[in-house]
Amino acid sequence: MTSRQFSNKQDMERQLPPTAWAVLGLLSFPGERTGYELKKWADASLRFFYWSPAISQIYAELRRLEALGYATSRRSGPEEPRTKRRYAISEAGRAALTAWADSPEAAGPAVLKHPLVLRIWLGHLAAPARLRALVEEHLARTEAELGQVRAALARAEDNAEWAHPRIALRWSELRELAELELARAMLADLDRLTPPQGGDPADHDGWPGPG
Amino acid sequence: MTSRQFSNKQDMERQLPPTAWAVLGLLSFPGERTGYELKKWADASLRFFYWSPAISQIYAELRRLEALGYATSRRSGPEEPRTKRRYAISEAGRAALTAWADSPEAAGPAVLKHPLVLRIWLGHLAAPARLRALVEEHLARTEAELGQVRAALARAEDNAEWAHPRIALRWSELRELAELELARAMLADLDRLTPPQGGDPADHDGWPGPG
DNA sequence: GTGTACATGTAATCCGTTACATGATTCC
DNA sequence: GGAATCATGTAACGGATTACATGTACAC
Numbered sequence: 324m325t326s327r328q329f330s331n332k333q334d335m336e337r338q339l340p341p342t343a344w345a346v347l348g349l350l351s352f353p354g355e356r357t358g359y360e361l362k363k364w365a366d367a368s369l370r371f372f373y374w375s376p377a378i379s380q381i382y383a384e385l386r387r388l389e390a391l392g393y394a395t396s397r398r399s400g401p402e403e404p405r406t407k408r409r410y411a412i413s414e415a416g417r418a419a420l421t422a423w424a425d426s427p428e429a430a431g432p433a434v435l436k437h438p439l440v441l442r443i444w445l446g447h448l449a450a451p452a453r454l455r456a457l458v459e460e461h462l463a464r465t466e467a468e469l470g471q472v473r474a475a476l477a478r479a480e481d482n483a484e485w486a487h488p489r490i491a492l493r494w495s496e497l498r499e500l501a502e503l504e505l506a507r508a509m510l511a512d513l514d515r516l517t518p519p520q521g522g523d524p525a526d527h528d529g530w531p532g533p534g
Numbered sequence: 535m536t537s538r539q540f541s542n543k544q545d546m547e548r549q550l551p552p553t554a555w556a557v558l559g560l561l562s563f564p565g566e567r568t569g570y571e572l573k574k575w576a577d578a579s580l581r582f583f584y585w586s587p588a589i590s591q592i593y594a595e596l597r598r599l600e601a602l603g604y605a606t607s608r609r610s611g612p613e614e615p616r617t618k619r620r621y622a623i624s625e626a627g628r629a630a631l632t633a634w635a636d637s638p639e640a641a642g643p644a645v646l647k648h649p650l651v652l653r654i655w656l657g658h659l660a661a662p663a664r665l666r667a668l669v670e671e672h673l674a675r676t677e678a679e680l681g682q683v684r685a686a687l688a689r690a691e692d693n694a695e696w697a698h699p700r701i702a703l704r705w706s707e708l709r710e711l712a713e714l715e716l717a718r719a720m721l722a723d724l725d726r727l728t729p730p731q732g733g734d735p736a737d738h739d740g741w742p743g744p745g
Numbered sequence: 746g747t748g749t750a751c752a753t754g755t756a757a758t759c760c761g762t763t764a765c766a767t768g769a770t771t772c773c
Numbered sequence: 774g775g776a777a778t779c780a781t782g783t784a785a786c787g788g789a790t791t792a793c794a795t796g797t798a799c800a801c
Contacts, residue, residue, distance in 0.1 A: 341649060341652065351656065372651035373648060373649075373651065420659060421659045424660045427664070430652070430653050430668055433650065433713075434585065434645070434647040435644065436584055436585050437583050438552060438642045440702050443698060443701055444701075445562065446698035447697070447698050449632075457641055484658070490657070493720075494719070497715075501709075505712065508708055509705050512704060
């Protein structure tokens with residue numbers, strides 16, 4: 324059982340990856356949850372400021388957390404394989420999570436991997452119209468994400484228990500807004516470099532060529 | 535040689551990870567470079583909008599690129615182990631990179647992992663003064679990064695060859711500025727939640743307690 | 746002659762994903 | 774009874790890091 328990837332308890336305790344704390348954090352809010360529910364919640368909210376692990380990893384983290392005594396699980400009904408398993412944080416888990424959350428160590432630097440900007444950075448190899456189209460797609464996606472953040476914010480109940488998650492979501496909302504601004508400014512920079520030919524900016528590839 | 539992690543050429547060509555394109559992209563600008571130089575360059579500029587791979591990974595990517603025929607290398611002087619090796623992009627490499635950069639596929643969604651916001655999200659477990667201190671540290675780090683972006687921008691020569699990297703850096707500059715705004719807004723949200731006690735906001739931990 | 750930056754590389758290990766397998770529950 | 778969604782899990786693999794090993798060049 325417990326898959327051989329975690330050799331022993333001492334090794335695990337040394338320092339858990341942020342993902343483990345994030346999953347334990349999900350569990351720290353009231354209620355018992357299944358891995359599946361945790362994944363949906365991460366998709367709907369955690370991912371806007373941190374990241375949403377693959378479902379298989381959530382299950383792996385839950386097993387690790389349980390092996391460490393930081394979480395407990397129980398099956399609803401018969402103890403059979405592949406039946407629903409609900410997890411809850413344990414006292415030890417809450418203590419460990421609190422120690423982590425309240426530790427004086429600075430939060431690490433944010434990691435940003437922005438494939439769009441990577442493509443723009445190599446823009447000398449692409450057609451200007453292509454670059455503009457990529458930015459437009461990014462604008463559309465960002466607007467959709469903004470809608471999702473606002474939906475999450477609307478769902479977050481207005482009581483003290485959820486005050487901090489609301490601040491994180493509010494930060495995410497402002498971030499999506501800033502992302503839109505950034506993309507628009509980049510579009511303007513691109514236009515300044517190679518002014519778009521007359522006509523609908525999306526319906527042609529006309530362009531002098533790279534050589 | 536070429537370490538067993540890359541089994542054969544077909545496997546590799548299927549689709550290179552973005553990191554490989556980023557390294558090849560570094561090579562696409564004029565000049566021959568060593569892995570070490572690439573790492574410094576990535577630290578000084580790529581990392582602000584994408585990410586800076588570990589030096590050992592840069593060497594691994596360079597070996598893969600060479601195995602694919604996308605890059606060539608030569609040793610300056612004697613062909614001995616651990617002497618300087620300079621890489622250059624090949625014609626095939628430039629063609630492959632161009633095909634990637636100019637492809638109609640949308641750039642993937644940006645990945646953001648923001649440990650600070652993760653800690654704030656779990657703020658119900660920490661002392662308010664702790665959270666404020668975390669945000670202050672983030673502000674200081676962000677200001678330092680802004681300076682580094684501006685330094686990179688100042689170094690980027692003002693000629694057509696570097697126009698797109700300049701746009702990427704300009705985007706990064708605006709992003710750092712937005713990051714400062716976001717952090718300040720979060721600080722205001724935190725203050726609204728638990729108004730800071732009188733006195734210098736940095737010199738006490740006084741706080742009613744979690745229970 | 747010592748420390749620092751330059752420079753390359755290997756080994757071990759972990760993080761995380763995709764693909765796959767399996768089965769329960771719900772709704773039409 | 775069939776489809777969609779809920780739900781859990783394994784296997785294989787690749788991406789990426791850290792720690793370590795090794796050596797050169799140069800400034801003080």
